[in-house]
């Protein structure tokens with residue numbers, strides 16, 4: 248780490264790879280001899296068109312996205328997708344897996360548009376595990392099955408996809424996007440707010456199978472909220488989030504150069520294991536998540552009491568480990584260790600927690 252940067256365990260916006268930030272810094276006053284920064288550039292210019300096209304091409308390569316899927320860059324963040332998904336895909340109803348705060352938000356929004364069935368839930372134990380989804384009962388009116396593949400607040404992740412019984416699977420991959428290989432063809436639609444594991448906030452990547460892009464939508468649905476608008480204009484219907492597209496494009500290229508998603512998965516497994524092994528052996532800190540369902544990206548943990556949680560988070564911050572406070576809805580602590588968190592950062596955190604336990608536990 249350089250420039251006085253610290254290990255930042257924020258759940259999002261979160262760390263970006265340092266070499267990418269250096270490249271961006273070097274180009275910020277004059278992008279490739281254009282005489283201007285990407286922030287000042289017309290989105291209709293040839294220079295920007297090339298940035299956009301390269302970003303999409305690199306993402307397609309990284310994830311192996313088949314040609315019959317569209318890649319869309321949409322503004323408004325993840326919350327807009329909670330509404331866009333049902334607006335565009337729901338004819339009569341949908342089935343949702345209720346596994347945490349983010350799937351609950353998606354569910355609440357979907358209810359505005361039709362009959363929503365909760366096909367499985369883990370609310371009974373505070374979303375600390377994932378429900379068995381191998382034999383779901385899906386109602387005939389469900390047009391799709393929705394899940395949040397990595398619950399950022401509760402620290403769970405789906406290691407196997409549910410049997411959707413022929414319905415398209417819609418997945419919120421925000422906090423695990425590009426953290427491991429993904430078989431895109433098993434999904435109807437994947438979306439991810441980029442500020443968790445990729446780049447600057449304000450944009451969502453949507454990967455949608457072409458046959459799910461409908462044009463026969465209710466006339467009251469605004470142009471911007473229709474997937475076909477973005478698909479028909481290559482995400483340039485209006486001024487896109489040029490800055491985010493540019494920065495995310497740099498991260499896509501960086502990940503390709505680092506060995507792609509297989510390599511990211513290997514590193515993420517290695518990093519997460521260091522932290523989980525410590526927590527499982529600790530007599531002061533404890534991870535409440537069922538081992539089989541644990542996320543490699545977001546690691547919630549607790550001490551024996553909320554008061555001790557707050558003290559430990561404050562001590563960690565003073566020692567240069569920032570943003571370890573758990574989400575306000577669940578308390579405790581949480582370390583988000585996305586792609587850009589170096590292994591050295593996790594090792595340093597574990598050394599700190601170990602010393603803290605010996606001094607305070």
Ligand SMILES: *Cc1c(COP(=O)(O)O)cnc(C)c1O
Pocket residue numbers: 259323324325326327349395397398399419420421422440443
């Ligand atoms: C952060 C997050 C969201 C919401 O994203 P916004 O861009 O803040 O609207 C949705 N889903 C998941 C899994 C998230 O982590």
